Amino acid sequence: MPRDLGDRLPFLCAAALIAAAAGDPLVESISNAGWVGRGFSDNDHSSVLPALIAGVLVALVLVGRRTICLLRRAGRGESLEEAAARFASRHPLESLPYVLSLQFAALFTMESAEQLLAGGRLLGGTAWLGGPIWFSVLLHVALGIACTLLLAASMRAIARTCADRIKAALEFLLDAVSPRIAECFTRRHVEALARLKTLVRSLHRGERAPPLPLALTAA
Secondary structure: OOOOHHHHHHHHHHHHHHHHHHHHHHHHHHHHOOOOOOOOOOOOOOOHHHHHHHHHHHHHHHHHHHHHHHHHHHHOOOOHHHHHHHHOOOOHHHHHHHHHHHHHHHHHHHHHHHHHHHHOOOOOOOHHHOOOHHHHHHHHHHHHHHHHHHHHHHHHHHHHHHHHHHHHHHHHHHHHHHHHHHHHHHHHHHHHHHHHHHHHHHHHOOOOOOOHHHHHHOO
16 A cells, blocks of 8 residues: 555545546436446435545645645745646546545445434445446546546645745735835934934034933934
8 A cells, every 4th residue: 555645545536526426327327218228217316415525625735735835835835837847746546446446435335324324224235326327437447537537636726726826916915015015124323323413423523412311212
């Protein structure tokens, strides 16, 4: 088992949930139409939306985490292109066996929940596949591959875009605020030098000058 599997688990779960949510109604609709055989009838898709929402939410959280990581690396002097390339160091399909395992586990859980809520019992066998075994497995594997590749590419692009926009906004704010801060410090420095010169001239003329702290802090 790879050492970084725990770090990749959220991505694997997101891809698996989205693929299962997309494949379940597709397989059942094609099977119900009789295009791949007869005897299949399952119009209950109540578990699809919760699974899809869960997968999208996990993906959004990952996008946020990657955006923060990109900004941190950019803050250390690394370009966004270099930082984004590090996220792509491992090809997404290397994780495909784990995605497919989680995907079929999610599909079984979805169908079992639908059966229990609708009839109060599990149908057993391969009914949870929603169609002929060969067709269901083939279509779900294809969707698992597609979702893994698309999700990985989308997350990299979205995270890089978000990081680029946030970095540009921060740089704009710093450019707008920094001159004001510099002007404030410069003005105070000039005023302090002017007071010090006044005090020195007073001492040279032999006049009674105010105490040094008072002279430096007086308006």
